[in-house]
Amino acid sequence: PDLEEIKVRAPITTYPRDLFAPIREGRSVTIDNIPDPTTEHLNVVNKIYSIFHSFDVTSLSRIILYTPRKSRLSNWYVTLYMATREQAELACRLYDG
Known part of the structure; x- marks a missing residue:
């Protein structure tokens, strides 16, 4: 990128710990085949919220x-990270297919 296009941010002082814990612990759920968010972003976000608001995401x-x-x-897809493996498994059972 050109120098005019760069973005400046403050340095990261605390690094995230164990980024892959939700995947390793089976707490991740991937929602595949979602509508194009570039044209329907608000609808996509609202739909995901309406389906998963009762889960501990x-x-x-x-x-x-x-x-x-x-x-x-x-x-397009998005991945949700649940608090427990049981929540992730329940979401997959309820909304599979």
Whole structure:
């Protein structure tokens, strides 16, 4: 990038600990095939909230673009990180398919 395009931020003073704990502990849930957030961002966020507001979600990833294996799927997904493995398993059972 050109010097005019750079962004300046304060230095990181505390580093996150154990970034992969939710994945290793089975507390992550991936929502695949979501609508294009560039045109329907608010609708996507509201829908995710309406489905998962009763779960103990500790954090979520940004909405990510990828190349799907099946062409009928959209190219977007988001990952939610739950407080417990049981919450993640329950979400997968309730909303699978």
